[in-house]
Structures are given as structure tokens and as C-alpha cells.
Amino acid sequence: MIPQRHEIRQAGVENAVLAIENLSITYGKGSEAVHAVRGVTLSIAPGEAYGLIGESGSGKSTVAFSCMGHVAGGEIETGSIKLKGENLLRLSPAGWQSVRGNRVAMVYQDPMNALNPAFKLGAQVAEALIRHRNMTRKDALARAVELFRQVRLPDPENLAQRYPHQISGGQQQRVVIAMAIACEAELLIMDEPTTGLDITTEAHILDLIADLRKRLGMAILFISHNLRVVAQVCDRVGVLYAGQMVEEGPASEVLRRARHPYTMGLNNSLLPIDGAVKRLNPIPGSLPDLRNVPGGCIFAARCAYATPQCKDAVPAIQVVGSRHVSRCIFNEILPLAERAAETRKRFGPEESVPPQLSVVDLDFSYARPSLALPFLNRKEQSKALDRVTLAIRPGETLGIVGESGSGKSTLARCIAGLRAPTGGSVRMEGQRLEPLAGQRSRDARKRVQIVFQNPDSALNPMRTVGEIVSRPIGLYGNASGPEVAKRTAELLEMVNLSERYLTRFPRELSGGEKQRVNIARALAADPDIIICDEPTSALDISVQAAVLNTLIDLRAKRGVAYIFITHDLGVVRYIADRVAVMYSGSVLETGPVREVFANPGHAYTEMLLSAMPRGERHARHAPEEIVSRARPVQGQGCPFADRCLRYLGQECDAVTPPLRLGRNGHMVSCHIPLRT
Amino acid sequence: MTTVATNATDRPLARVSRTARAMLRPAELYLLFLVLLIVAGPWVAPFSAYDFNASASLLGPSWVHPFGTDEFGRDILSRVLVGARPTLLPAFAAATLGIAAGTVTGLVCGLFGGRVDELIMRSMDILLSFPALILAMLIVTMMGSSIVNLVLAMSLIFWPRSARLIRSAALEIGKREFIEACRARGESLGFILFREMLPNLRSVVIIDLALRSSYAILLSASLAYLGMGAQTPTPAWGLMVKEGQQFIQFAPWLTVFPCLVVAVIATGTVLIGESVRQRFAISTRLAR
Numbered sequence: 008m009i010p011q012r013h014e015i016r017q018a019g020v021e022n023a024v025l026a027i028e029n030l031s032i033t034y035g036k037g038s039e040a041v042h043a044v045r046g047v048t049l050s051i052a053p054g055e056a057y058g059l060i061g062e063s064g065s066g067k068s069t070v071a072f073s074c075m076g077h078v079a080g081g082e083i084e085t086g087s088i089k090l091k092g093e094n095l096l097r098l099s100p101a102g103w104q105s106v107r108g109n110r111v112a113m114v115y116q117d118p119m120n121a122l123n124p125a126f127k128l129g130a131q132v133a134e135a136l137i138r139h140r141n142m143t144r145k146d147a148l149a150r151a152v153e154l155f156r157q158v159r160l161p162d163p164e165n166l167a168q169r170y171p172h173q174i175s176g177g178q179q180q181r182v183v184i185a186m187a188i189a190c191e192a193e194l195l196i197m198d199e200p201t202t203g204l205d206i207t208t209e210a211h212i213l214d215l216i217a218d219l220r221k222r223l224g225m226a227i228l229f230i231s232h233n234l235r236v237v238a239q240v241c242d243r244v245g246v247l248y249a250g251q252m253v254e255e256g257p258a259s260e261v262l263r264r265a266r267h268p269y270t271m272g273l274n275n276s277l278l279p280i281d282g283a284v285k286r287l288n289p290i291p292g293s294l295p296d297l298r299n300v301p302g303g304c305i306f307a308a309r310c311a312y313a314t315p316q317c318k319d320a321v322p323a324i325q326v327v328g329s330r331h332v333s334r335c336i337f338n339e340i341l342p343l344a345e346r347a348a349e350t351r352k353r354f355g356p357e358e359s360v361p362p363q364l365s366v367v368d369l370d371f372s373y374a375r376p377s378l379a380l381p382f383l384n385r386k387e388q389s390k391a392l393d394r395v396t397l398a399i400r401p402g403e404t405l406g407i408v409g410e411s412g413s414g415k416s417t418l419a420r421c422i423a424g425l426r427a428p429t430g431g432s433v434r435m436e437g438q439r440l441e442p443l444a445g446q447r448s449r450d451a452r453k454r455v456q457i458v459f460q461n462p463d464s465a466l467n468p469m470r471t472v473g474e475i476v477s478r479p480i481g482l483y484g485n486a487s488g489p490e491v492a493k494r495t496a497e498l499l500e501m502v503n504l505s506e507r508y509l510t511r512f513p514r515e516l517s518g519g520e521k522q523r524v525n526i527a528r529a530l531a532a533d534p535d536i537i538i539c540d541e542p543t544s545a546l547d548i549s550v551q552a553a554v555l556n557t558l559i560d561l562r563a564k565r566g567v568a569y570i571f572i573t574h575d576l577g578v579v580r581y582i583a584d585r586v587a588v589m590y591s592g593s594v595l596e597t598g599p600v601r602e603v604f605a606n607p608g609h610a611y612t613e614m615l616l617s618a619m620p621r622g623e624r625h626a627r628h629a630p631e632e633i634v635s636r637a638r639p640v641q642g643q644g645c646p647f648a649d650r651c652l653r654y655l656g657q658e659c660d661a662v663t664p665p666l667r668l669g670r671n672g673h674m675v676s677c678h679i680p681l682r683t
Numbered sequence: 684m685t686t687v688a689t690n691a692t693d694r695p696l697a698r699v700s701r702t703a704r705a706m707l708r709p710a711e712l713y714l715l716f717l718v719l720l721i722v723a724g725p726w727v728a729p730f731s732a733y734d735f736n737a738s739a740s741l742l743g744p745s746w747v748h749p750f751g752t753d754e755f756g757r758d759i760l761s762r763v764l765v766g767a768r769p770t771l772l773p774a775f776a777a778a779t780l781g782i783a784a785g786t787v788t789g790l791v792c793g794l795f796g797g798r799v800d801e802l803i804m805r806s807m808d809i810l811l812s813f814p815a816l817i818l819a820m821l822i823v824t825m826m827g828s829s830i831v832n833l834v835l836a837m838s839l840i841f842w843p844r845s846a847r848l849i850r851s852a853a854l855e856i857g858k859r860e861f862i863e864a865c866r867a868r869g870e871s872l873g874f875i876l877f878r879e880m881l882p883n884l885r886s887v888v889i890i891d892l893a894l895r896s897s898y899a900i901l902l903s904a905s906l907a908y909l910g911m912g913a914q915t916p917t918p919a920w921g922l923m924v925k926e927g928q929q930f931i932q933f934a935p936w937l938t939v940f941p942c943l944v945v946a947v948i949a950t951g952t953v954l955i956g957e958s959v960r961q962r963f964a965i966s967t968r969l970a971r
Contacts, residue, residue, distance in 0.1 A: 423867045444867050452869045465860040469882035479868055528864070 023050040023089075024226040025074065025194050030086035032069055032078055032250075041297045043069045043081065045250045051194070056220060056227040058241035058258060060234055060273070062547045063518075064294050066250035067230045071196050074228065075113055076103040091193060109139040112187035116199040118179035122171040128182050129155075129167025135189045154185040157222075158215060176411075177208035181215065188219060196228045201236060205410040205574060209236070210618035216240055232547055234273060235620035238262045243330070246270045249294055249305050256331030266333040268310045276552035278577040280621055282604055286559075287581075289552035293517055304336070312337065362398035363436060363568060364422070364455070364536055369395040370430030371417050371592075391417040392428065393592040393646070399536065404562065404569040406583030406600065408576055408615065414592040415572045416460075419540045422570065423457045453483045456529035460541040462521035466513040472499070472524050473509035479531040498527045501564070502557055519550035523557065530561065538570045543578065555582055576619055580604055585672075588612050591646040598673030606682065608667065608675030610653045645677070653679055710955045717948070720767045730758035732765035732918050741934045751936035753927065759940050762918035766941070769830075769919040771948070773912065774899035777834045781841025782892050788846040790876045790884070793853020794862065804850065807843035815840045816905060823911040833912035837902055845891055852887045856880050886963035893956030897949045904945045920945050 032044040044066045051057045059067045072078065074088055076095065088095045090110060098106065115121040123131060132154060133147035142150065148167065155163035158181040171179055180200060187195055197216070201209040217240065220227065231237045237244055238258045246254040246261065246269065254267040265271045272290035279285060292309040295301065301308065303318035310317065322336045371392035391414045399405045409415045420426040422433055424444030433440045435454065441447045456479075459465035466475055477495040480486050486494045496506050502523040513521055522542055529537050539558070543551040559582065561567060571583055579586050580600055587597040588611060596609040607613045639648045639660060648659040655678055666674055669681040725732070730748075736756030744751045750759035788807070792800040810818075822836035856862070857880065865875045881888075907913050907921025915922065920941040927937025 420863075425863050425866055444869050447869070449869065452867070455867075457864065457867050459860040459864065461860055464858075465864060467861045467879055467883070469885075482868060482870070532868070 022053065024053050024055075024091060025228065026050040026087075026089040026092075027070070027074075028087050028089070030070065030073065030088065031084040032066075032073060032081045033084050034081045035298075039298060042300065043250050043297060044073070046086070047247070047250070047252050049245050049252065049255070051226045051228060053226055054220070054224045055243065056229055056241040058229045058231065058237035058244035059247060060231060060237055060244055061247035062232065062273075062294065062549060064297075065247040067247050068198055069250075070247070071113070071198050071228060071230050074194070074196060075107055075111060105139070108135050108192070109190045110192055111194045111196065112190065112192035114180070114183050114187045114195065114197040114200045116202055118176060118183045118203075119171065121183050122179060124171050126170075127167065128169055128171065128174075132167075132182065132186045132189055135186060139190050150189070151185070154189055155182070157188070157219070158182075158185045160185070175208075177204055177211065180204065180208075180212055184212075184215065184219070188223060188225070191223065192225060194226050194228065196230070198230045199232070200229075202231070202233075206576065207410065207614060207618045209620075213240060213620075233620065234262055234277060234548075239620055246273070249297060249300065251305050252334065253306065254331075254333045254335075256328060256333075260328060260331055264328075266327045266331070267306075267335050268312050269306045270333075272309075272311075273549060276549040278552075278581045280577075282580045282601070284581075287552035287556055289549045289556070293519075304334075360400045361436075363401045365396075365398040365434045365437075366418070366422065366431070367396055367434060368431035369418070369421055369428050369433070371414070371421055371426060372429045390592050392421065394431065395589075395592070395594055396431075397587055397594065397597065399568055399570060401535065402562070402566045402568050403585065404571055404583045406579035406586040407570065407572045407589060408574065408579050408586060409589035410574060412591070413589040415589050416540055417592075418589070419457065419538045419570065419572050423455060423538055424452070425457075449483065453532045454535045455538065456532050456534040456536070457538040457540065458522075458525050458529050458542050461545055462518050462525055463513075463545075465525050466521055468513050470512070471509065472504075472511050472513070472516070475513075475524060476527045476531050479528060483532050485531070485533050494531070498531055499524075501530065501561065502527045503553075517550075518546050519554060522546065522550075522554055526554075526557065526561070530565070530567075534567060536568045536570060538572070540572045541574070542571075544573065544575065551578075558582065576604075576615055588615070593646050593676070595647060595677070596673075596675045598669065598675075599671045602669065602671055602673045606669075606673075608669060608673065608681045609647075609677050610651045611647050614650075614652070653677075655679070710958055713951055713955050717771065720764070721771055724764040724767045728758075728761035728764040730761040732757060732762045733916055741930065741937075743934070744936055750940040751934070753937050754930065754934075759923075759936060762923060763920065763941060763944050766918035766920050766923060769913045769917050770903050770907065770921065770945075771900060773830060773834050773837065774903035775896060777837030777903070778841060778892060778896045778899040780834065781838035782845045782888065782895060784838065784842045785845025785847075785891075786849050786881070786884070786888055787876070788842070789849025789851075789853050790880055792846070792850040793855075793857040794876060794880065796854065796857060800850070800854075804847070807846050810839065810843040811847075815902070816909075819902070819906060820909060820911060823906070828911055828914070830912060833903075833906060836911075837899060837906070840902065841895055841899070845895065848891055849884060849887060852884050853880060856883050890956060890960045890963060893959050894953065897952035897956065900945065900949045900952060 027047055027049050030044055030047045031042065034041040034043055047066075047070055049057065059070065061067050069078075069081070073083065074095070076098070083096060086096075090106070095103075095106065122128070129148050129151045132151035133142075133144065136142045136147040136150055137144060140147075152163045152167050155166055160166055160178060160181050166174065166178075171182070174182070184200075200216075201212050204212060213236065216227070219225075227240075229237060229240050238261075241258045243256065244258045244261050245252050246267065248269045254261060254265065254270045256266075261270060262274065265274050269290070272288075275288040276290065278287070290309055295305065295308060301318070303320060304310070304313070304322050307313040307317040317336060322334050324332050324334050327333045369392050370390065372390050395414075395418060397405065407415045407418065417426060421428045421442075424440070424442065424447055427442035433442075435451055440451055444452055473495055476498055477491050480491050480494050495509065499506065499508055504520065504523055504527070508516070508520070508524075513524070516524065525542070526537075542558075543554050546554060555578070558569065562569065569582070571579065573579055583600050585598065586600050586603050587594050588603070588609065589595070590611050596603060596607070596612050603612060604616065607616055639646055644660040644662060645651070645664045648654060651659065658678055662678070664676045664678045666676055667681045668674055673681070675681055734757070736752075739748070739752050739756035740754050742748055742752040742756075748758050748760065750763060752758055753762070788803060792803050819836040819840055822839065823832055826832045826836075862875060862879060865879055870879070903912070904919075904921035904924075907919040908925045909921075910925065913919035913922055915926065923941040924938050927934070927941070930937050
């Protein structure tokens with residue numbers, strides 16, 4: 008049994024499971040020394056879940072790994088890490104072995120890397136039990152199966168005999184969790200355990216974590232950059248900035264009534280839960296150089312409320328509420344930045360405007376290429392797109408949402424002419440476009456541009472920003488000679504980068520800056536439509552907010568239309584005018600954002616909506632999982648039939664669902680008529 | 684932690700390229716030495732490499748003839764100096780040609796992947812399945828023992844080996860999204876291959892060239908020894924070893940010195956290749 012949130016005892020250091028005191032970790036020596044963690048103090052009571060949040064580079068993972076005794080290349084300068092009163096930092100390497108995986112267990116961000124691909128899943132989990140609990144191989148394997156049942160994996164006996172690559176990402180993460188709880192560790196460290204997962208899978212994993220806490224009562228150190236996820240799982244949160252704890256308090260209070268300007272900035276970067284169209288107000292600037300941190304308040308350079316006296320001394324920790332502390336000289340509640348309230352108009356053309364670009368009955372099948380036996384592979388074809396029909400009007404933003412594997416990226420690539428569809432067509436103002444970009448006219452290519460997901464791989468590392476952005480200008484003949492340089496500088500300015508960036512290489516830019524260069528390159532062609540393929544999924548929330556603002560400004564200034572592909576419903580609701588929900592290569596529902604979010608017509612859309620994090624404990628319940636129904640045969644019936652909560656029976660499996668029409672172009676592909 | 688490395692104000696690369704340049708210095712000096720040997724070898728030779736001198740036949744090493752003389756009284760040192768050109772030039776030409784072909788092949792495989800890659804690489808495997816020396820000999824024997832044929836035969840040996848190496852690096856580059864961006868823009872094949880992909884493979888190509896050159900020198904000497912390519916009286920090093928070996932029992936300097944020169948030059952090239960490789964390893968690590 009865990010104590011209720013408001014009943015948690017004052018976490019005295021004596022009975023704390025984990026007590027970190029004044030921990031400082033430094034990488035490198037002399038003037039090159041990076042002070043990654045500076046004087047962090049925190050304690051976790053038995054059964055408590057403590058969340059650690061901050062932007063990437065803030066040192067949250069460094070703190071977590073130091074609790075496992077991993078500070079590769081770094082040096083712990085001061086401080087102590089006590090597990091039930093025992094100072095872990097005094098342990099010998101052999102002493103650490105009895106702690107890791109046994110008393111402190113860790114769940115990593117990427118389950119694929121945490122599992123050894125060469126071992127069966129059951130054996131991997133049994134390994135820890137054999138090592139730490141002296142179990143026999145047979146007992147350990149039996150216990151592993153029991154653990155798989157505890158983490159709600161389907162068919163545990165069978166699963167224990169499988170290899171990591173044979174199961175889905177969500178299932179892999181469950182196996183990693185099973186491994187972590189195998190030895191009933193006193194402390195469970197979770198480093199972004201749901202970051203790489205789909206929204207529905209994330210909801211299930213978070214549910215599981217809450218459930219395990221209730222049953223096993225272990226203390227949890229939960230690390231995440233997503234405040235809403237943290238608030239949902241944790242009792243208390245600590246906010247790290249540049250290796251320093253700037254605020255700590257009860258989770259709901261930190262999320263709603265943040266006292267430190269940095270936390271307020273993080274909260275302002277969150278997309279509104281209610282779908283309000285207000286402008287986001289992200290934190291300007293980026294983390295300071297940790298080799299040479301300015302004196303005084305570490306956040307002063309980016310702080311909207313900074314006064315000269317902020318730079319005098321490092322602010323002391325102030326108590327601002329019940330068990331709520333903040334490292335800021337202002338003790339009164341700071342006024343919320345007024346800019347945050349600034350609203351933005353929804354944009355979008357009238358229903359009657361004819362579409363600029365349309366996709367008609369688009370099909371795409373993967374067939375495995377092979378020289379040896381090309382005719383044997385016919386059966387292995389799988390459809391990534393199944394009769395997708397969509398339209399986008401000039402200046403409109405069409406959001407496409409779906410889980411991984413739903414075919415949304417394939418759709419983007421078919422529209423951009425990077426993959427040749429196996430059926431159907433892409434039309435520009437009614438004119439059929441050639442399938443591949445190379446065959447299309449220069450004008451057609453110019454009008455559709457694409458921004459890729461991964462800012463690191465989308466820019467050629469050997470070219471300067473100037474070269475990257477100016478190339479499309481020359482290629483499409485939008486300008487020539489000295490005009491090109493002028494245009495390039497203008498484009499950079501449009502995405503809020505100064506001219507100084509012209510001569511920089513991609514490796515010298517941060518993730519957000521790289522993504523801006525990407526957007527500038529797409530804009531350089533002077534397109535009508537920009538396809539954005541998950542442009543913010545690799546970025547921190549504060550950076551995401553800034554990039555979204557840039558995209559919205561550009562839309563207002565240039566009248567460009569976006570096809571915005573994402574797995575994040577919050578982003579779609581925030582930026583898009585219309586939305587299309589994809590599942591397994593088919594569009595299940597499409598319509599105006601407001602309509603679809605308020606009155607979802609398809610069970611899948613409803614499931615996605617209910618899985619959205621709302622930043623409250625128990626506020627969302629993972630939709631129940633159905634495992635008994637057989638997977639639908641591709642091309643027959645409804646692709647969602649096996650997971651549908653409104654399953655009607657035979658009809659869903661056998662008959663392709665009809666298109667139901669609602670208001671304002673709201674369309675749902677389901678046997679059940681739309682509610683109106 | 685990565686944000687620190689990308690801080691705008693400092694350029695860690697500038698500092699590293701200084702150390703890199705220092706590491707490159709012996710490489711540059713060595714390269715200069717090779718070029719001098721090839722260009723000026725015949726000029727600095729103290730004696731003629733071709734004229735007979737019956738009164739000085741088979742003399743051991745001395746101050747006048749440091750490497751001794753052969754059965755016709757020709758100065759071995761002079762012959763070695765003159766022989767640099769017919770030995771090294773075909774070697775470097777073949778290495779360059781083979782790697783150029785390998786680079787283009789590798790880039791094409793890396794970009795297209797799939798069936799194109801499969802088809803090309805299996806053809807390369809066929810070439811690879813012949814023992815190198817035998818394949819070269821076969822070609823030279825069939826097509827005639829001219830220098831051009833020799834160079835072509837040797838480059839045919841380097842082509843598949845280089846293609847395989849470049850391909851493995853190109854496959855990774857070819858998957859990056861900036862290549863897709865090029866395709867969506869409608870860039871030409873040449874632009875994608877040589878302007879977008881090649882710069883990212885520069886280090887691999889240079890290292891390959893350096894390491895393969897040393898093997899080319901050995902191959903060139905071996906083929907000359909087997910009577911392919913250069914013919915008497917050209918003082919190609921391999922040929923000198925072949926002609927000198929009949930006297931090996933009482934005049935070993937005829938074979939020892941040309942062998943030694945081949946060994947030293949080939950080893951030197953390997954070491955230089957290695958230092959260039961390390962230099963690039965440092966700069967690519969930083970580029971990440």
C-alpha cells in the first residue's frame with residue numbers, strides 16, 4: 008500500500024530510500040571541465056515516486072546514472088548518495104555489483120538497446136535472479152514467466168521463449184520493467200521509459216507503473232522531459248536546470264503553480280490541454296555553457312523577470328509553499344507572462360475552396376526485393392497505404408496522426424515523390440502528378456517541399472547553413488547572382504536565425520536550430536505546400552514550442568499550407584485546421600480539428616484521445632486492451648476490428664466499413680453511424 | 684551534454700586541425716620525397732642506368748657504387764633511382780584508377796541499394812574470387828604486356844576491393860534524410876553522388892588510396908618480377924630482382940638492394956596511410 012499523496016510523511020533523510028546530498032559531478036579537467044551536476048540534493052521516501060525534469064543537457068540522466076554507479080569519464084567532486092543510509096559512493100566495484108539490478112534497478116529509455124538480441128526473453132530476466140537470488144535456472148525461468156504475467160504481457164510462457172526483435176516496442180519495455188522488478192529492488196530508476204513509445208502504448212505503460220507501485224510499494228525515481236507524464240506518475244518533482252535544482256515540490260503544484268521562472272517557462276511551452284488557440288511562450292535562448300557558468304542565478308540570462316541583483320549571488324533556496332521550494336530571489340508569486348495569454352486566430356480556408364493538392368485512392372505495398380526468388384515473395388507483400396484519399400486546400404494545415412506503422416510517413420514520401428505508389432494518384436490542382444519527383448516538372452517539385460523528422464540526418468554535415476539554404480534558390484531559379492545571398496539571409500531571418508549562422512556547419516547547431524535550417528531550406532523553394540514529417544518529435548518541449556511558433560508565423564506571412572504528420576495529438580490540435588487519423592495504412596477519420604476532437608466518430612480516435620496525457624494523477628485510464636480477437640486480414644473488413652471497443656461482430660471482419668458523413672466535411676469510416 | 688560541444692562561440696575544430704596538420708607533416712614530407720624520386724630520380728643518378736661498363740662488372744658495394752654493380756657493370760644505385768618511375772608510376776596510376784572506379788561503384792550501390800546494389804556487388808564478388816596476382820597476369824598475358832594494360836590489370840584488382848569498402852560507408856550516408864531531400868528537390872544523379880555524398884566519404888577514399896597504394900607498389904614489383912609490364916633493359920625494381928637472382932650466391936647486392944627499396948617504400952606508404960587515417964579519425968569524431 009502506498010500512502011496517499013497528501014499524507015506522505017516529511018521525507019526525513021533517515022528513513023529515506025534514496026538520499027542524494029549536495030552531489031556535484033564534473034566531466035573533464037581545468038578550463039575544459041563541464042560541471043554537469045552542481046550541488047543536487049533530493050530524497051525519496053519509501054513508496055514515493057519522485058520525478059526529475061529538465062531540458063536535455065540539464066543533467067537529469069547524469070544524476071540517475073550516478074545512482075547506479077555509472078559516471079564514466081566523470082568525477083564526483085562532492086556529495087553523497089545514500090541508499091537506506093548506506094553511502095553508495097564508498098562502495099567497491101564488487102560492492103556495486105550487489106547493488107545494481109538488485110537493490111537499485113533501472114528501466115532505460117530505449118528497450119531495444121536494453122535487451123540483448125541474442126538471448127531469449129525468459130533467460131534474460133532469469134539471469135538477474137540466478138545472479139542475485141541464487142535461484143536455480145528452472146526456478147528463475149518460472150519466476151520470469153510469473154513476472155511477465157505481472158507486467159501484463161500476453162501469453163507469458165510462449166513469450167519467454169521469444170527473442171527481443173520478435174515483440175513490439177511496448178512489449179519490450181514491459182520486459183525491461185519485468186527485469187527491473189525481478190529482484191524487488193528498493194529503488195527503481197526510470198529514465199524516460201515512455202519517450203519512444205506510441206501514445207496508447209505510453210498510456211498502458213504508465214498505467215502499469217502505477218499499478219506496480221500500488222502492489223510492490225517500491226520507491227521510484229522517474230526521469231522525463233514531459234511534465235504531464237511526470238505529474239501523472241509522481242508525487243513530487245524536482246526541476247533541474249544546468250545541473251542545479253531550481254524548484255522542488257508536489258507534482259500538481261509545480262505543474263499548475265510553478266514558482267521558478269524556468270519551470271514557468273517549461274509550463275508555458277506545453278500545448279494547451281483544452282485545445283485553446285493561444286500562442287505558446289517558450290523560454291528564449293539555450294542552456295549556458297557548462298564550462299563557464301556566469302555567477303549569480305544560473306537562469307538569469309534567459310529569465311524574463313531578471314533584475315540586476317539576480318547576477319549578484321546564487322539565490323538561496325526559499326520555501327514557497329508546503330514542501331515546495333524554489334531557488335529564486337522573488338518570494339512572491341510572479342505574474343504569469345502576459346504574452347502567454349495572447350491568442351492566435353485559427354486559420355483555414357472555406358469549405359468551398361477547391362483543393363490545391365489531393366491524394367486519390369493511394370496504395371503502397373512493400374514487396375521485399377530479392378534477385379534470387381522474385382516470384383516467391385508475392386505473398387509477403389504488405390500494404391503500407393490502403394486507398395488513402397485526402398485533400399488539402401490552399402493555406403490550410405492538415406494534420407495526419409497515427410501510431411508508428413500507420414503509414415503516415417509513407418504517405419508523406421509518396422506525396423513528395425520519394426516513393427512511387429503502387430496505385431492511385433497525387434494531384435496538384437486536379438492535374439495528375441508523376442509518381443517520382445525526378446519525373447515531375449520543376450514547377451511541381453518546387454511547389455511541394457518536405458521537412459524531415461530527424462534534424463541530424465536531414466542536413467549534409469559537410470555543407471554550411473548558407474550552402475544548404477541557398478541551394479534550392481539557385482536550383483529553382485527563384486533568384487540569381489547577388490540576389491541569392493540576400494534571399495538566403497532573409498530566409499534565415501524568417502526562421503529566427505541571424506546572419507551569423509550562414510557559415511556554420513550543422514554540427515555547430517543545436518537540434519532546434521537544425522530544424523529551423525530545415526524549414527528555411529523548404530521555404531527557399533517558395534513552395535505552396537510544406538510536408539512536415541514529425542518535425543518536433545526529436546526536440547525538447549521548449550524547443551518544440553519555438554519551432555511550432557515559427558511554423559505558425561510563416562503560415563500567416565506566406566500563406567503556405569502544411570501537411571503536418573505527427574503522433575502527438577496535442578500538436579495536431581494546436582496547429583492543424585483539419586485532421587486525418589490513420590491506422591494501418593487507412594484513413595479512419597477526417598474532419599475539422601474542433602469537430603473531430605469534440606465528437607470523435609471512430610473508436611480508434613476516441614482511444615487516442617483518451618490516451619493523451621493530461622498532467623493529473625489517474626486522470627487518464629489506458630483504454631483496455633483486447634488480445635483475444637484475430638488480426639484482420641489486410642484488405643478485408645475494418646483494419647481496426649481486432650482492437651475496437653465497439654466491435655459489432657462478423658460484419659466488421661468481413662465488410663469494408665462505409666464512409667459516414669458528418670458536419671463540415673467530417674468523415675468516418677465505420678459501420679456505426681456518426682452521432683450528431 | 685552535446686549542447687556544450689556545439690556552442691556557437693568556440694570552434695574546437697580549429698584547434699584540432701592544428702594537431703592534425705602536425706600529424707600530416709611527415710606524410711607531406713614523405714609524399715614530396717616520392718614525387719622527387721619519380722621526377723628527379725634519373726637526374727640525380729650518378730651513372731647511366733643503361734650503358735655497359737665491362738671493366739666494372741659485378742663489383743660489391745663501395746663508395747663509388749654504394750649498391751654495387753651488375754654483370755654488365757651498371758651502377759645499381761643509378762638503376763634503382765631510374766627504376767622508381769617505371770615501378771611507382773604504374774602502381775599509383777593503378778591505385779588511383781581502381782579506387783576512382785571503386786568509389787563511383789560504391790556510391791551508386793550506396794545510393795540505390797536494393798537490386799542495383801545486389802547486382803553490382805555480386806559482380807564485384809566474381810572479380811574478387813580470382814586470386815589477385817593470377818588475374819593480373821591473365822589479363823596482361825591476354826592483352827599484351829604494355830604499360831597501359833598493366834595499369835588496367837592492376838586497377839581491376841583494386842576496383843572490387845575499394846568498391847566494397849566505399850559501399851559500406853556510402854550505404855549509411857545514402858539512408859540519411861538529406862539525400863531524400865535532394866531527390867525531392869529533383870537534383871541530378873551526379874550532384875547527389877559527387878556533391879552531396881562524396882564529401883562525406885572523403886576521409887574513407889583518402890585512407891583507402893593511401894593504404895592501397897602500398898599494396899600497389901608490391902603488386903607492381905611482383906608483376907615486373909614475373910616478367911609482366913616493363914621489359915629489359917628498363918630498370919623496374921621487380922625486373923632487377925629477377926635478373927639479379929641468377930647471381931644471388933656470389934653477388935647478392937643485385938637482388939638485396941632493389942628488394943630493400945621496395946620494402947622500405949611500401950612500408951613507408953602503409954605508415955603514412957595509417958597516420959592519415961588517425962588524423963581523419965580525430966576530425967570525424969568531432970564532426971559527430
